[in-house]
Amino acid sequence: MCQLLGMNCNTPTDICFSFEGFRSRGGLTDVHTDGWGIAFFEGRGARTFLDPHPSSQSPVADLVRQYPIRSRNVIAHIRKATQGPVGLENTHPFQRELWGSYWIFAHNGNLEDFAPPLDGSFIPVGDTDSERAFCWLLQNLSENFSAMPRADILHQTLQELTREIAPHGEFNYLLSQGEALFAHCSTRLCYIVRQAPFSVAHLKDQDVAVDFSEVTTPNDRVAVIATAPLTDNETWTPIEPGCLMMFLDGAPAQPV
């Protein structure tokens, strides 16, 4: 199984601390050695760093750890291959453009017998069930709307579409179009919201701590979503299986 990491903030924030713990799971403290990737939205733009090599040994991961890219929405993934061989074309997150916005998607799980008809508007490049699910989601969004709908309407539509895929297996995913971050829990996903008063957080996977009160302003708010808690001195909230959460400006939006 793979590991997911997402961040949604009300102000551009770097993910260096969380990424430090997360990347350890790619070959050092855990077994997810079949590639990794991370995507950052910056304004309307997005940049994705992909590496088919284990994240704990990746020079690209060294760069990401040392180069504080400030972003309001980040999605990262460490892969343990289930469907599709190890290779760049099967490395998450995947990226497409719809309605003049980039969309980023990463999946943890395994979908069986999920081979819906695709009309050609979004076609997988690689062999994974994950990219197929992503293409199908975008195809259906594109059929439903001719431009980006309001966030709550998007949330509701994604809930309906997700319910059609979920019975095919494990379908934990993170999806963002640069504003909202959607997090679907099928089996395992949790989150934390950090806001004032900020305190010290200590990583679970490495003996590294950060005092967020020193690196934030009182108005900052950051939601971090991960397969398993990244820190051992904070309370992470499990997302209920079957639930698709939408994070906006660093906080969960009200359920629709």
Add this chain to the structure above:
Amino acid sequence: MCQLLGMNCNTPTDICFSFEGFRSRGGLTDVHTDGWGIAFFEGRGARTFLDPHPSSQSPVADLVRQYPIRSRNVIAHIRKATQGPVGLENTHPFQRELWGSYWIFAHNGNLEDFAPPLDGSFIPVGDTDSERAFCWLLQNLSENFSAMPRADILHQTLQELTREIAPHGEFNYLLSQGEALFAHCSTRLCYIVRQAPFSVAHLKDQDVAVDFSEVTTPNDRVAVIATAPLTDNETWTPIEPGCLMMFLDGAPAQPV
């Protein structure tokens, strides 16, 4: 004006040497300081490194120079902004997926009054004339064919489409779908084919040389395409203005 760099090979090759000279033009030996990017195809996959900061000072460029990614098709771009502010969403190369393949595009020049109707299948995320031209090219390819056509047919179709855009201004571009690399010269673009017997090449922008005979096998063939020659001891061939060349397996394909 921007600078373009492309590479097309018959065997996966790293671009570290050419990139070393090319990146100097982003703020060190030349004035292209408004961001840069490079895209590598690896099998069906592609990874793009983008940085809105000058390439001569970019930590991402340090990584690319030191991390020999072996690829059969590479497209790089250093930006001097003409249309659209400096920002990640306006940083080349641009990437889209069509027919289950990634397509990468970078443009040097300036198109005026190029605002064709777009049907929604490919919409620019940023503000550049370049991304608009890319979207329009893909939209038309998608209308003409339902799957990837043969390379010569693709070449011919791109020639026809390019002729419709070119009158709008300067339109030097590089385009690849992972197999062929298309290079259109509107004002300035040249290339070199390196093959056995390999010899020593010396960069124009830095005092760096490489003996290709030490790092190649006799069957290797590599075409490098650039806005201006990157070496000062080799003969580069200018591409004729108005000509769209197709490179396959490290050599120009016969004109159609």
